[in-house]
Amino acid sequence: MIVLAGAFVLLIVGFVMGAIGSKLFGGEEAEPFIPRPEVHLPPQAVLAADAEEVEAAHKLPGRFILTNTLLSSWIATAVLLVLFFFGTRGLRADKAPRGIQNFVEGIISAMYSFVEGVAGRENARRFFPLFATIFLFVLFNAWLGLLPVYPSLGFKEHGEIVRHLLRPAGTDLNMPLALAIVSFVFVEFWGVRTLGLGYLGKFFRFGNLLRGQIFQGFIDIFVGILELLSEFIRIVSFTFRLFGNMTAGEILLLVTAFLIPFAFALPFYGLELLVGFIQALIFSGLTLVFVVLAIQPHEGEEGHGGH
Amino acid sequence: MAELGFHWPSLIVYLLNFTLLLVILYLVAYKPILRVLDQRSNNIRESLEQAERAQKEAAERQAQFERQLAEARRGTQAQLEEAQKRITQYEQQQKERADQIVGEELNRARSEIQRERDMAVEELRAQFGDLAITAAERVVRRSLDSTAHREIIDEVLREGGALDRRR
Numbered sequence: 001m002i003v004l005a006g007a008f009v010l011l012i013v014g015f016v017m018g019a020i021g022s023k024l025f026g027g028e029e030a031e032p033f034i035p036r037p038e039v040h041l042p043p044q045a046v047l048a049a050d051a052e053e054v055e056a057a058h059k060l061p062g063r064f065i066l067t068n069t070l071l072s073s074w075i076a077t078a079v080l081l082v083l084f085f086f087g088t089r090g091l092r093a094d095k096a097p098r099g100i101q102n103f104v105e106g107i108i109s110a111m112y113s114f115v116e117g118v119a120g121r122e123n124a125r126r127f128f129p130l131f132a133t134i135f136l137f138v139l140f141n142a143w144l145g146l147l148p149v150y151p152s153l154g155f156k157e158h159g160e161i162v163r164h165l166l167r168p169a170g171t172d173l174n175m176p177l178a179l180a181i182v183s184f185v186f187v188e189f190w191g192v193r194t195l196g197l198g199y200l201g202k203f204f205r206f207g208n209l210l211r212g213q214i215f216q217g218f219i220d221i222f223v224g225i226l227e228l229l230s231e232f233i234r235i236v237s238f239t240f241r242l243f244g245n246m247t248a249g250e251i252l253l254l255v256t257a258f259l260i261p262f263a264f265a266l267p268f269y270g271l272e273l274l275v276g277f278i279q280a281l282i283f284s285g286l287t288l289v290f291v292v293l294a295i296q297p298h299e300g301e302e303g304h305g306g307h
Numbered sequence: 308m309a310e311l312g313f314h315w316p317s318l319i320v321y322l323l324n325f326t327l328l329l330v331i332l333y334l335v336a337y338k339p340i341l342r343v344l345d346q347r348s349n350n351i352r353e354s355l356e357q358a359e360r361a362q363k364e365a366a367e368r369q370a371q372f373e374r375q376l377a378e379a380r381r382g383t384q385a386q387l388e389e390a391q392k393r394i395t396q397y398e399q400q401q402k403e404r405a406d407q408i409v410g411e412e413l414n415r416a417r418s419e420i421q422r423e424r425d426m427a428v429e430e431l432r433a434q435f436g437d438l439a440i441t442a443a444e445r446v447v448r449r450s451l452d453s454t455a456h457r458e459i460i461d462e463v464l465r466e467g468g469a470l471d472r473r474r
Contacts, residue, residue, distance in 0.1 A: 042312030064316040073321065077328050084336040091339050093346035108340045129337050133329040169321075173312045178321035182329075243311075 007263045014262035021260075034261055035160050037254040041247070043067035043172045044163045048155070051163055068164050069172030072150070076140040076169065111135060118285070119292050127291055130186050134179060135284035141169040142246060142276025146269055151254070170246030170279070173239065180238035183287040184231065191294035199294070203228040234290065238283065245279050432464065439463040 015021050018034070042060060045051040050065040060067075087104030091097075097105045111132050116124040144150070145168025154161035169175040191199040201207075205224040209217025249272045256265045443459060 041310065042314070043317070060312070060314045060317070062315065064320065067314075067317060070317060070320060073324060077324060080328065081331060081335070084332060088336055088339055091343050093343045093350065104336070105340055105344065108336065109344055112341065112344070125341070128341070129329060129333045132337060133325070133332055136332070137325060137328060172317065174314055174317040175321050177313070178318055178325055181318075181322065182325055 007266075010263035011260070014260045014264050018260040018264075019258050034258050037258050039251055039254070041173075043069040043167060043174075046071055046163070046165060051155075067172065068167040069169045069175065072145065072166045073137075073141060073169035073172075073175060075166070076137065076144050079144065080136055080140055107136075108132070114285075115288060118288050123292070123295070126190075127288055130182075130291075131284045131288045134183070134287055135280045138170065138179070138242065138283050139276060139280035141175070142249075142279065143273065144168070145170070145246075145250070146253075146272055146276070151257075168246055168250060170242055171250050173243050176239040176242035176246075176283075177235070179242070179283065180235040183238060183283075183290070184235050187234075187287070187290045187294050188231070190291050194295040195297060198297075203231075238286070242279055242283055245275055249275050436460060436464065 016025065019036075044067060045054050045060075046066045046068050050061075053061050054065070083100070084104060087100045090101055112124065112128055115128045115131050119127050145166075150166045150168065151164070153165040155163040155165070188199075203224045205220035206217070208220050211217075253265060253268055253272060256268050439460060440456075443463075
C-alpha cells in the first residue's frame with residue numbers, strides 16, 4: 001500500500017514537474033525539471049580533443065577514437081569476463097555448484113539446451129560458442145545500458161551534459177554491424193566447411209541451363225542470385241533490427257523521463273529489459289537458424305528460402 | 308551512413324572486441340563448463356544405472372532367499388510329516404506287538420487253565436470212580452458181574468458228570 005501510494009505521489013509530482021506539467025502550469029518560459037534531451041545517432045567521442053575534431057569535421061574522423069558506446073561495450077565485455085572468471089574458478093564435476101558458479105552454469109546449460117533444441121545434439125557443441133557469445137554480448141550491453149549511471153555520467157558545458165561518458169553499445173550502428181558480419185562469416189564458413197564447394201551451388205545454379213533447359217535454367221540462375229542477395233541482406237536486417245530496437249528504447253526512456261520524470265518511466269524500464277532479452281535471443285537465435293540452414297544439404301532443392 | 312554513425316575504425320574495434328570475447332569465453336567458460344556438465348550428467352547417469360543394477364540385484368537376492376526359505380520350510384514340513392508317520396507306525400507296531408503278546412499270554416493262560424481243569428476233572432473222575440466202586444462194594448456187599456459193574460459205574464459217572472456240570 002505504502003509503496004503504491006508513494007509511486008502515485010511520485011507520478012503526480014513527476015507530472016507537475018516534468019515537461020508537460022511545466023508547460024501546463026508554469027507558462028511558456030518555465031523550464032522543465034529535466035533538460036530537453038538531445039538525440040545523437042552517431043556515438044560521441046569521450047576525449048575532449050576527439051570531440052573537438054568531430055565538431056570541426058561534422059563527422060567521426062577516419063581514425064580510431066574512443067567513443068562512449070565503445071567504452072560501454074568494453075565495460076559489458078569486462079563484466080562478462082569477470083562474471084565467468086569468478087564463476088568457473090571452483091569448477092569441478094564431482095562437486096555441486098555453489099553461488100555464482102551455480103548461476104553461470106545455469107545460464108550456460110539453459111543456452112546449451114536451447115542450441116540443442118534448434119541445431120540438434122550432434123551440432124550443438126560446434127555452434128554453441130557463437131550463439132552464446134552473441135546472446136550474452138547483446139544482452140549485457142542492453143541491460144547494462146539501463147543502469148542509471150549511463151544517462152547521468154557525462155561532460156558538462158554551461159550546466160548541461162553535452163557529451164555522455166557511456167551509452168549502450170547497441171545504439172551504435174557499428175556494434176550490430178560487427179555482430180552481423182561475424183554472424184555472416186560464420187554462416188558461410190560452416191556452410192562451406194560442411195558441404196564443401198557444393199554449398200556454393202545454392203547460389204550459382206547453372207545445372208539446368210547447361211543441360212539445355214533454357215527457361216528452367218534462367219529461373220534457376222535468378223533464384224541463385226536471390227539466394228546470394230538474401231545472404232547479404234541478412235547483414236543489413238540484423239544490423240538495423242538491433243540498432244533500431246536499442247536506439248528506439250534509449251530514446252523512449254529519454255523522452256518519458258523528460259515528459260514525466262520519476263515513476264512514469266518505470267514500466268518502460270521493464271519493457272526495455274524485455275526488449276533487450278528478446279533482441280539478444282533474436283540475434284543469436286537467427287544466427288543459429290541460418291547456420292543450421294546453411295549446413296543442410298540442398299541437392300535438387302528449388303527456391304530454398306533465406307528465412 | 309555517416310549520419311547514422313557508421314565508422315570504419317569503430318567497426319574494426321568491435322569486430323576485434325567480439326572475436327576476443329568469443330575466444331576468451333570459449334576457453335574460460337564454455338569449454339570447461341560444458342565438460343563439467345557432461346561429466347556430471349555422465350556421473351548421474353552412471354549412478355542411476357548403478358542404483359538400478361543394485362536394486363535388481365537386491366530383488367534377485369530377495370527372491371532367492373525367499374525361494375530358499377520356502378524350500379527349507381517345505382523340507383521341514385516333510386521331515387515333520389515323516390517323523391509323525393514314523394511315530395504313528397511305531398505306535399501301531401508297538402500296539403500290535405503288545406496285543407500279540409497279551410493275546411499269546413492270554414491264550415497260554417487259558418489253555419493252561421483248561422488243561423488244569425481237564426486234569427482236575429480227570430483226577431476227580433478217577434477218584435470219583437474209585438470212590439464210587441468202593442462205596443458201591445461197601446453198600447451192596449455183593450458181587451456182581453462185570454457188565455453190571457460197568458453199567459453202575461457209568462451211571463454213577465454220568466451222575467457225577469451232571470454233578471460236575473451243575474457245579
